[in-house]
Amino acid sequence: xxxxxxxxxxxxxxxxxxxxxxxxxxxxxxxxxxxxxxxxxxxxxxxxxxxxxxxxxxxxxxxxxxxxxxxxxxxxxxxxxxxxxxxxxxxxxxxxxxxxxxxxxxxxxxxxxxxxxxxxxxxxxxxxxxxxxxxxxxxxxxxxxxxxxxxxxxxxxxxxxxxxxxxxxxxxxxxxxxxxxxxxxxxxxxxxxxxxxxxxxxxxxxxxxxxxxxxxxxxxxxxxxxxxxxxxxxxxxxxxxxxxxxxxxxxxxxxxxxxxxxxxxxxxxxxxxxxxxxxxxxxxxxxxxxxxxxxxxxxxxxxx
Amino acid sequence: xxxxxxxxxxxxxxxxxxxxxxxxxxxxxxxxxxxxxxxxxxxxxxxxxxxxxxxxxxxxxxxxxxxxxxxxxxxxxxxxxxxxxxxxxxxxxxxxxxxxxxxxxxxxxxxxxxxxxxxxxxxxxxxxxxxxxxxxxxxxxxxxxxxxxxxxxxxxxxxxxxxxxxxxxxxxxxxxxxxxxxxxxxxxxxxxxxxxxxxxxxxxxxxxxxxxxxxxxxxxxxxxxxxxxxxxxxxxxxxxxxxxxxxxx
Numbered sequence: 001x002x003x004x005x006x007x008x009x010x011x012x013x014x015x016x017x018x019x020x021x022x023x024x025x026x027x028x029x030x031x032x033x034x035x036x037x038x039x040x041x042x043x044x045x046x047x048x049x050x051x052x053x054x055x056x057x058x059x060x061x062x063x064x065x066x067x068x069x070x071x072x073x074x075x076x077x078x079x080x081x082x083x084x085x086x087x088x089x090x091x092x093x094x095x096x097x098x099x100x101x102x103x104x105x106x107x108x109x110x111x112x113x114x115x116x117x118x119x120x121x122x123x124x125x126x127x128x129x130x131x132x133x134x135x136x137x138x139x140x141x142x143x144x145x146x147x148x149x150x151x152x153x154x155x156x157x158x159x160x161x162x163x164x165x166x167x168x169x170x171x172x173x174x175x176x177x178x179x180x181x182x183x184x185x186x187x188x189x190x191x192x193x194x195x196x197x198x199x200x201x202x203x204x205x206x207x208x209x210x211x212x213x214x215x216x217x218x219x220x221x222x223x224x225x226x227x228x229x230x231x232x233x234x235x236x237x238x239x240x241x242x243x244x245x246x247x248x249x250x251x252x253x254x255x256x257x258x259x260x261x262x263x264x265x266x267x268x269x270x271x272x273x274x275x276x277x278x279x280x281x282x283x284x285x286x287x288x289x290x291x292x293x294x295x296x297x298x299x300x301x302x303x304x
Numbered sequence: 305x306x307x308x309x310x311x312x313x314x315x316x317x318x319x320x321x322x323x324x325x326x327x328x329x330x331x332x333x334x335x336x337x338x339x340x341x342x343x344x345x346x347x348x349x350x351x352x353x354x355x356x357x358x359x360x361x362x363x364x365x366x367x368x369x370x371x372x373x374x375x376x377x378x379x380x381x382x383x384x385x386x387x388x389x390x391x392x393x394x395x396x397x398x399x400x401x402x403x404x405x406x407x408x409x410x411x412x413x414x415x416x417x418x419x420x421x422x423x424x425x426x427x428x429x430x431x432x433x434x435x436x437x438x439x440x441x442x443x444x445x446x447x448x449x450x451x452x453x454x455x456x457x458x459x460x461x462x463x464x465x466x467x468x469x470x471x472x473x474x475x476x477x478x479x480x481x482x483x484x485x486x487x488x489x490x491x492x493x494x495x496x497x498x499x500x501x502x503x504x505x506x507x508x509x510x511x512x513x514x515x516x517x518x519x520x521x522x523x524x525x526x527x528x529x530x531x532x533x534x535x536x537x538x539x540x541x542x543x544x545x546x547x548x549x550x551x552x553x
Contacts, residue, residue: 019374022455026370027382029363030430033423038389041400048399117538124530126484128502129523132509136516183542236395239486243506257395264399265491274399281396288391 048274055268066275076276078251079259082167086255087234090171095226098178102185103215116186123179131243134173135160160245166252173240181226188222189215220299228291235284256280332521339512342525344497345504348414352489352500353482355418360425360478361471367424368433369459373445383434389427402491416492417485421478429474436470437463472540476533483530501526 024031049066051059070076105116122130137144138159146156159169196214205213216223238257241247247254247262260280264273336342370376371383405416424430444466445458453461464471489500499507508522534541 019455020376023370023374023376023379026366026374026455026459029422030367030386030424033363033420034385034389036404037401037420037423038392038397041397041404042392044400044403045396117534120541121531121534124480124484124534125527126486126502126505126530128486128505129527132505132519132523136520139516142516187542232391232393236393242486243509260395260398261487264402270399270403277396277399281393284393285391 045274045277048271049278050275051271053269053271053274055270059271062271066272067279069272070275070279075251075254075259079254079256082252082254083235083237083256085167086170086174086237087231089168090174091227091230091234093171094175094178094181094230095223097175098181098226099185099219099223101178102182102189105182106186106189119182120179123177127239128243130173130176131240134169134176134240135244138169138173160253161249163250163252166245166249170237170241170244170253173244174234174237181230184222184226185219188219192218217300221301224291224295224299228288231287231291232284235280235287332517333525336508336518336521336525339518340504340508340522341497341499342501342504342522345499345501346525348498349483349500349502352414352417353479355414356421356482357475357478359418359422360429361475362425363422364425364429364474365433365464365467365471366459367430368437369455369463371430371434372437373440373442373458373463374455386427386430386434390431398487398491405492411492412494412498413492414498417482417488421482425474425478429478432474432477433467433470436467440466469540469543472537473543476537476540479533480530 048059050061050063052062052065053059101119105112105119136142138146140146140156140158140161143159145159149156157165160166192215196218197210200210200214236257237255238261241253241255241258242261245253247258256276257280260273260276263269263276367386371379371386401416405411408415410416410419440463444462445453448458448462484502485500486502486506489503490506493499493503496504496507505522505526509519512518512522
């Protein structure tokens with residue numbers, strides 16, 4: 001009997017170790033990719049951040065010089081400020097608009113799926129094409145935006161070409177791409193039982209109260225997810241600025257990654273660009289961890 | 305955009321703006337296609353997108369399968385690693401990746417755009433697959449394993465045929481990512497004939513910056529395939545979000 005038991009255990013072991021080997025065969029492409037295109041590059045860039053590397057000459061160790069240089073690099077400070085403005089004004093706005101759109105479209109009305117599609121589609125189209133369209137809409141002379149302003153008797157604006165308005169214009173353009181956030185809110189809204197609203201209505205609750213005490217708390221996991229992902233994405237904004245403004249006017253839309261791109265691929269300062277990348281990484285990581293910490297106090301998970 | 309793309313040169317600046325162009329100039333599209341090799345760029349983008357898509361679907365599903373359905377000791381640790389790389393901003397690896405591809409002499413080829421997709425296809429896609437696979441009842445492969453089936457057989461004959469929704473979702477997201485990619489082709493591709501639509505469109509803009517009707521026609525050429533794809537595959541988008549429980553539920 002003992003022998004039988006032993007054989008079963010050994011048999012199990014056999015199956016397990018075979019599964020063990022097979023598991024690594026299945027994981028192999030991902031592990032190779034992780035080593036070659038993620039871990040390796042991360043370590044390399046961490047090393048390069050402490051060097052002066054102009055591509056043609058071998059990297060030269062300069063210790064903390066790159067980071068010291070950032071403190072006196074006006075464009076770095078400018079780019080960081082621009083990106084912070086774009087993120088901390090833009091993301092709350094995106095989330096609010098996406099939430100309002102999701103609530104408006106979370107009804108069983110005929111034709112509602114057409115509107116959902118209309119809101120979602122722009123978030124799928126190439127950023128270059130989107131930027132191109134907004135260049136046209138916000139064209140100072142012939143754009144639709146100024147035509148509307150004129151129609152209601154307001155003075156036309158120079159939008160992307162105005163130092164003060166360029167960043168707000170970028171934020172307006174970013175609202176074009178909120179479809180993804182909206183879909184996540186829609187999925188979240190559909191998970192809230194009607195029962196809660198009915199009960200609240202019986203108790204005489206107003207719409208505003210239901211929004212404040214039912215919708216927002218129960219949607220807080222979706223809001224949290226959207227906030228985390230959007231902030232990570234917003235810090236890395238590149239294509240729209242590259243195409244629409246090229247960083248101008250007077251560096252008003254010089255965003256962080258655009259500045260990093262210039263350093264790396266136009267001035268070929270690979271060392272400085274790596275240092276910039278790591279600073280951005282630490283900033284993003286910091287904000288993500290902060291959000292998880294603060295999230296504990298306001299994100300409400302229903303216990304199953 | 306479509307409206308402007310059909311306007312006569314000069315008419316796009318008409319005030320007040322016309323919603324329906326008059327006259328309708330379909331010829332703008334011909335002009336665009338004749339002015340720059342849009343047909344070629346379209347084909348290039350399709351080649352890159354489909355090659356990357358195949359790699360993503362195959363290798364990400366393999367990793368997802370191991371993480372969801374195979375029992376091995378370090379499984380949780382690998383899963384944690386996959387999830388943590390999801391959070392990693394792509395910019396950190398940008399410079400060294402460029403240096404690696406340069407030293408491999410892959411510059412101005414499509415390899416930097418395709419090969420990484422064949423190496424696991426991105427942590428997010430692995431995670432999508434793993435979430436879906438984990439929801440398939442364990443009885444399916446236990447029975448097959450009793451009969452001595454290998455993991456490979458279980459993967460190709462049992463799990464994959466049950467996973468059409470997640471396959472479609474990952475394929476669509478991968479298509480979008482690669483079709484819309486801008487920074488990578490911008491960095492790696494320098495020959496005009498090898499351009500993708502996204503960077504071709506940007507180059508086109510440089511030369512025809514005041515011909516808005518032509519610019520909009522060119523933009524429409526890059527956007528229309530996405531819209532067509534969306535209309536045929538709509539339900540998978542919502543499904544993708546439900547599968548991952550992205551909404552946090």
